[in-house]
Amino acid sequence: MQIAWLDGLRDADPAAAMTRAAIERDIAARGWNVERFALPELDIAPCAGDFKCWTDHPGTCVIQDANRDIARAMMHADVLLMSTAITFGGYSSELKKAVDHLVQNISPRFTRVGGETHHVPRYPSYPHLVVVGTIADPDEDSYVIFNTLVTRNAINMYAPSARAIVVHETEPEARVAAAIADAFSQAGAAA
Amino acid sequence: MTIARHVLFLNGSPKPGASSSRALGGYVLGRLVESGFDTASLHLHTAVRTDEGRQQLIAAVDGADTIVLASPLYVDSLPAPTIRALEIIGAHRQGLSNPTAPAMIAIVNSGFPEPAQSLTALAICRLFARASRMQWLGGLPIGGGGMIGGRPVRDVRPKLTRLIKALDLTATAIVERHPLPDEVAKLLSRPPVPARFYSAIADLGFRQEVRRKGLKDRLMNQPYLK
Numbered sequence: 423m424q425i426a427w428l429d430g431l432r433d434a435d436p437a438a439a440m441t442r443a444a445i446e447r448d449i450a451a452r453g454w455n456v457e458r459f460a461l462p463e464l465d466i467a468p469c470a471g472d473f474k475c476w477t478d479h480p481g482t483c484v485i486q487d488a489n490r491d492i493a494r495a496m497m498h499a500d501v502l503l504m505s506t507a508i509t510f511g512g513y514s515s516e517l518k519k520a521v522d523h524l525v526q527n528i529s530p531r532f533t534r535v536g537g538e539t540h541h542v543p544r545y546p547s548y549p550h551l552v553v554v555g556t557i558a559d560p561d562e563d564s565y566v567i568f569n570t571l572v573t574r575n576a577i578n579m580y581a582p583s584a585r586a587i588v589v590h591e592t593e594p595e596a597r598v599a600a601a602i603a604d605a606f607s608q609a610g611a612a613a
Numbered sequence: 614m615t616i617a618r619h620v621l622f623l624n625g626s627p628k629p630g631a632s633s634s635r636a637l638g639g640y641v642l643g644r645l646v647e648s649g650f651d652t653a654s655l656h657l658h659t660a661v662r663t664d665e666g667r668q669q670l671i672a673a674v675d676g677a678d679t680i681v682l683a684s685p686l687y688v689d690s691l692p693a694p695t696i697r698a699l700e701i702i703g704a705h706r707q708g709l710s711n712p713t714a715p716a717m718i719a720i721v722n723s724g725f726p727e728p729a730q731s732l733t734a735l736a737i738c739r740l741f742a743r744a745s746r747m748q749w750l751g752g753l754p755i756g757g758g759g760m761i762g763g764r765p766v767r768d769v770r771p772k773l774t775r776l777i778k779a780l781d782l783t784a785t786a787i788v789e790r791h792p793l794p795d796e797v798a799k800l801l802s803r804p805p806v807p808a809r810f811y812s813a814i815a816d817l818g819f820r821q822e823v824r825r826k827g828l829k830d831r832l833m834n835q836p837y838l839k
Binding site: 468470477478480482494496498514515518519521522524525527530534540542545563567570571574575578 | 696733808
């Protein structure tokens with residue numbers, strides 16, 4: 423099993439150390455290979471919205487930075503793992519700076535999925551999606567938005583399965599580890 | 614009735630020049646100018662790059678009675694630099710003991726025809742407003758942003774009658790500092806043109822562009838295939 427981990431957690435984010443440790447322990451215990459991208463340490467230029475990854479060199483972003491390595495890692499992975507501080511219910515800018523570039527892995531052409539318009543997949547298969555979000559205080563609005571966002575991303579990224587995990591700052595470590603283990607077991611069984 | 618007098622337009626497009634976000638925000642600003650508002654604009658992707666820009670952003674927000682954010686939809690949310698701007702504003706305002714309470718509306722336009730695809734991004738904007746102690750007046754999900762293509766909204770053909778009416782109602786709500794009326798959501802609930810027609814035209818446009826660039830056979834390239 424190959425994991426591409428887009429780690430958007432900053433050290434100062436709620437529950438960052440505990441969450442990261444739980445993920446690393448679980449992956450090590452399973453013997454899975456992981457390629458981790460420590461996003462706060464990476465200088466990734468913002469997506470310019472110029473569609474050149476669709477029209478000028480299809481499948482590759484024009485910007486030559488880590489965004490290309492991340493896009494490649496995603497397509498070589500069985501599971502795309504993303505971790506982030508939950509920011510107004512969504513992903514932090516640290517994670518999003520990588521996610522914005524993932525459009526190079528789909529095509530510009532349109533199709534219908536579930537009664538909606540989406541892009542045609544560029545590749546024959548895509549990784550399962552697991553997204554871990556950390557938050558200081560429990561907040562129902564944030565849970566709903568975060569879960570919806572992960573579900574929507576899974577549709578647009580053609581993930582065969584998707585799982586959103588929310589970690590509170592005060593949550594017992596054992597419960598965090600169990601949630602991560604459960605998500606990886608499901609993704610691993612399905613992959 | 615409280616009349617807000619100073620409106621700040623936060624442009625969330627990566628493009629500093631013409632863009633659909635600027636066209637949509639610009640239309641609302643134009644209506645507000647007619648109602649006697651002063652306006653200012655900031656390009657968020659530029660502002661977040663430097664300390665000076667970030668300070669200007671914070672000062673501009675603190676000095677505004679109304680915030681109008683317009684942004685494209687990026688992977689079901691806002692673009693990263695736009696989120697960064699909201700993080701900066703939110704962190705600043707959460708630290709204030711007695712902040713002003715500007716009103717806020719958000720406009721999110723998507724390249725997909727269905728307006729509903731922008732609702733998650735608008736929910737994020739709503740939580741930002743709550744966390745930043747702003748008065749949330751509502752959000753406008755705009756489908757078929759590719760039809761605007763950076764042109765003034767009034768110049769787009771076929772004419773975007775329902776969108777223009779929704780933007781007019783939005784300007785009125787801002788003037789009166791009321792939540793957006795339900796009619797705005799109704800007007801924007803359907804794609805501006807049938808979804809299949811929009812997709813066919815957009816699809817054709819992309820295929821013609823790659824053909825023009827001599828890349829016809831590479832449109833579905835798979836550079837990262839395992």
